[in-house]
Amino acid sequence: MIYIHLLLESFRFALSALRANLLRTILSLLGVTVGIFSIITVFTLVDSLEKNIKDSLNFLGDDVVRIEKFPWIFGESYPWWKYVNRPKAQYSEYQFLKNNSKEASAITIFAERFGVTVKHESNSxxxxxxxxxxxxxxxxxxxxxEKGRYFGLQEIEKGANVTIIGAEVAKTLFPSSDPLGQEIKLRGLKYRVIGTMEKQGASITNAPSADDFCYVPYNTFFKMYSGQGNFGVESIIALKGYPEDEGLKNLEGEVTGLLRQKRGLRPREDTNFAINRPEAFSNFLDSIFGVITIAGWVIGSxxxxxxxFGIANIMFVSVKERTNIIGIQKSLGAKNFFILFQFLFEAVFLSVLGGLFGLFLVYLLSFLSLGSLELTLSLGNVILGVGVSVIIGTLSGIVPAGMASKLDPVIAIRA
Structure with a gap:
């Protein structure tokens, strides 16, 4: 109970001292407010930017390995000439991996073509x-x-002229009607719409959006682009691993062995394909945002x-102004730790108050419209802001509070 009483007493002293010098209190708060606002704003921007970028890269998949011709290399000079003559992934290789892989939970092969014109009657x-x-x-x-259905197995195998379209495609081609069951034209061929996808919206990286996609069966795709080597079309084989395969090491090792076997590579021959993983790009982003975070700490520090310094200054002044009161408190039996805690609590209270106001400003900032970038003040950043405020208040108030607790009561009363 004595500690609760001590806490309430210290709170009362701190509040009365801050009210007595309101202008001085506000000016002292501003330093901490600006500091916390600077740090947490940078962290909020970095976190929001990182989340938006990673969300926009969801099309790369999660726990997925991709077999491609070119490897993903970031932050270095790219030796493209080493990979340009590599063979492209073949449908027969996809079937071989599908029949022999034990470490993949699912496997697919796909090919994409960008900048295609899609038509329906007079709309395009x-x-x-x-x-x-x-x-x-x-x-x-x-x-x-969102509406309709996915492809049937027979539609995929026979190469039926059916398609699943994105929200933007559906909105543009069918502005006032339901697209399901209707036909669209791709490179002069008619495709029946069997499904439409949920609206995804634009991303901050301008990455490919599901809104602009038209999915067709793999065999149907090459009716439009006959031959995998034509028009720069390249197939990609993707395999999804099991959750218990940490780091997908088992899957990656199995795929490497199987594909080398399929391509007839000898033990001493170099692997002529790349196994890419979305985590590589995520790690590259983490290193960039790590540097930005450090810069945020430096700026805010x-x-x-x-x-x-402002809080330390006001605490030294407070000790000087209340020296007589300290002497009276000590003469009535107040212990050193009571005096110490009283001034230390006042410093922490002042710092936390400034920090909370800084966090409030960041919260207001999160309502600003920044296009496709959505700012979100996370609980982690709130805790960080309050924690930094407590540390600053403790460091700023410990010396003045220590001086106050060591004052001689007789000398203090005469002050």
Whole structure:
């Protein structure tokens, strides 16, 4: 009970001291407010930007390995000449992996063509993306069908002229009617719409959006683009691993062995394909945002430092003004730790108050419209802001509070 009483007493002293010098209190708060606002704003921007970018890359899949001709290399000079003559992924290789892989939960092969014009009667959309996919594509990558259905197995195998279209394609080609069951034209061929996808919206990276996609069966795709070598069309094989395969090491090792076997590579021959994973790009982004976060700490630290000096200054003044009261308290039996805690609590209270106001400003900032970038003040950043405020208040108030607790009561009363 004595500690609760001590806490309430200290709170009362701190509040009365801050009210007595309101202007001085506000000026001291500003330093901490600006510091916390600077740090948490940078962290909020970085977190929101990172989340938006990673969300926009969901089309790359999660726990997925991709067999491609070119490897993903970031932050280095790209030796493209080493990979340009590599063979492209073949449908026979996809079937071989599908029949022999034990570490993949699902496998697909797909090919894409960008900048395609899609038509329906007098309406047309330029810049659509046509993607030919295998049956298990929905198990490897997300295809959010909102209306209609996904492809049937027979439709995929026979290469039926059916399609699933994105929200933007549906809106442009069928502005006032239901697209299900109607036909669209792709490169002069008619395709019946069997499904439409949920609206995804634009991303901050301008990455391919599901809104602009037209999915067709893989074999149907090459009716439009006959021959895998024509028009720069390249197939990609993608395999999804099991959750218990940490780091997908088992899947990657199995795929490497199987595909080398399929391509007839000898033990001493180099692998002539790349196994790419979306995590590589995520790790590259993490390194970039790590540097930005450090820069945010450096920028905000200067403001926090100024705020800390401001609080230390007001605490030294408070000790000087209340020296007589300290002497009276000690003469009535107040212990040193009571005096210490009283002034230390006042410093922390002042710092936290400034920090909370800084967080409130960041919260207001999150309501601003920044296009496709959505700002979100996370609970982690709120806790960080309050924590930094407590630390600054403690460091700023410990010396003045220590001086106050060591005052001689007789000398203090005469002050």
């Amino acid at each position: 959309l330029s810049g659509a993306i046509v993607s030919g996919i295998a049956y298990q594509h929905k198990d490897v990558f997300e295809i959010p069908v 200067f403001s926090i430092l100024v705020g800390g």
